[in-house]
Amino acid sequence: MLINNWYVAAKSQQVNREKPLIVRMLGQNFVLYRTPEGEAVCLANTCCHRGGSIGRGELDGAGCIGCGYHGWKFNPQGRCVEIPSLGKDAKIPRRARVDSYPVEEHFDWVWVFLGDLEENDRPRIPATEFPEYHDKENWRVVSMEFDADVNWARGHENSLDSAHPAFVHASFGRRSAPEVQIVPLVPNAFMGHNATRQRVPPKRSQISADIAKLVSEKRGKTTASTDSYLAGISHRIDITREGNIRQVTISARTPVDPYNTRVFAHQARNYLLEEEHDEARREGIRRAYKEDLDVVATVEPKFVPRSMAHQLLVEADQMETAFRKVLIEKVKQGWEIDFDRLQDEGRFRHYSIPSPARRKDPKNWVHPVVPTTFPR
Structure with missing residues (x-):
């Protein structure tokens, strides 16, 4: 399975403002929803706190989603903006974030880019070809x-x-x-x-x-x-x-x-x-x-x-x-997930598909990136 590629995550009508949608791609779970403005959002589904499913939580009506385990609230960029157990005035740790992935919609499908490449380096969606x-x-x-x-x-x-x-x-x-x-x-x-x-x-x-x-x-x-x-x-x-x-x-x-x-x-x-x-x-x-x-x-x-x-x-x-x-x-370029290693090491630690934010700020992440069969 390849990172750094676009994938169709869902049909556009399946993603809404009322209820998060959990989808599985590349052996990982992701959560999709829409902001009040109708923009589709895709986040890694595993919370950086204690591994809860973010998609089991609720949308706040302002573009954020609360994790279904302890209510940590994440914005569309994957940044945690609220930790309920610490109170509203608590300082949010920099590592309190999850990966957020680029999204486009074509042919009434929600396409998600699962990788960390800059926009100009990504494979092109054939949006004009139908x-x-x-x-x-x-x-x-x-x-x-x-x-x-x-x-x-x-x-x-x-x-x-x-x-x-x-x-x-x-x-x-x-x-x-x-x-x-x-x-x-x-x-x-x-x-x-x-x-x-x-x-x-x-x-x-x-x-x-x-x-x-x-x-x-x-x-x-x-x-x-x-x-x-x-x-x-x-x-x-x-x-x-x-x-x-x-x-x-x-x-x-x-x-x-x-x-x-x-x-x-x-x-x-x-x-x-x-x-x-x-x-x-x-x-x-x-x-x-x-x-x-x-x-x-x-x-x-x-x-x-x-x-x-x-x-x-x-x-x-x-x-x-x-x-x-x-x-x-693409395998030799380091795009292929080492699934065997991921299955073995993932028993004790969650690994995440890298997002573009990691390329800009590679430090201060709780979840390491998925291993690949060739070095990246």
Whole structure:
């Protein structure tokens, strides 16, 4: 799991001014809430006092949150501003603080930056890469969120894999046409790549009756444009069929821990725009993801190998290979959490994902930063 990256923590409507929301990412708990002005806040959930869950506490209506154990009150910057047991006039120790993380909202998702990099050094969120989401006149969007008991990187690689549909997806894969078109990969601005390929469309018997009415018996090839983005461990897949019938899916994978992933997805379509067709689209998404997860859950090893030589990658694995290279680069830069060490040492002391405030003021913190597999 990587620090110094953006992750989707929750849907925007799940974060409010009334009740804190506890979410788990990278093996750690975080608390999200909104200030009276509506700004989303994300703090480390473990109190620096005696390890209580801050998210079990209450919001004070002025932008602060009180820990659910002893009522220590923290502001949106993570600074403790009140210790009830010492009285209102007590001097607050400088070490009375928790990490506070940058937050942005895009596509009605709350993105949190879990790391200490300066703003200009952070991976870019692909905020401009899904204009269809905002074009309500010409596109219809369905959304989903679910948990998957697979490793985040394995799941992401599967989404970039153009060879597996022929053997995994009953509704659009064709075993009679498994060849993957080899194309030049185009780097994008989000520490990822694009591959735009043509492929044989699914048989008419494979597609739903409502879509079958929109296409002819003899169809040309389908164009599939796939983009991978580091931020959010996300990707965009743009499928164009005959007659400019398009379907655009963007999804993000948030590591809950090394073995479990939370997936957020939007799918936009420029056909069958009526609400009555939404459930059929959702069912198609659910079916495809289940087919994917059933396969990925059986892959060995459970994690992506740390050497390109440990599996026999071929030319058809272009996008997966490119992602692995980015992943290995970030691991060597000290972005990967040493989860085994964290599990061992974390039995007696809480460790925290570093926030930008630590880079500016590295001293006077109760909780040390999580260990990494390579030095930072």
